[in-house]
Amino acid sequence: MIDDERIETYALAKEGWASTVIGYRHGAVTGPVMYWKIADGNLLLSESHDFDTIEAIPPPRVSGAILTVRRGLFETEKFRLSN
Numbered sequence: 001m002i003d004d005e006r007i008e009t010y011a012l013a014k015e016g017w018a019s020t021v022i023g024y025r026h027g028a029v030t031g032p033v034m035y036w037k038i039a040d041g042n043l044l045l046s047e048s049h050d051f052d053t054i055e056a057i058p059p060p061r062v063s064g065a066i067l068t069v070r071r072g073l074f075e076t077e078k079f080r081l082s083n
Helices: none
Strands: 006-013 018-025 031-039 041-048 053-057 059-061 066-071 075-080
Touching: 006 075, 053 066
Parallel strands: none
Antiparallel strands: 006 018, 018 031, 031 041, 041 053, 059 066, 066 075
């Protein structure tokens, strides 16, 4: 995530799990392993293998190595792609 305060990274493995880092700069940071899948064009994230979805992210806008994703009705976040 491109943000001065928050940290949010996702590494999506083809097997369906997502290694994440979530937290705040100069604060608490956690690294949960989540599950992911694509359904109806949305990226779905879940904390359980049974897939109780905790977040559905619609297709992003892509400009070079920057992804802009919509969260909620009005909020957007920017992420930088990496290998």
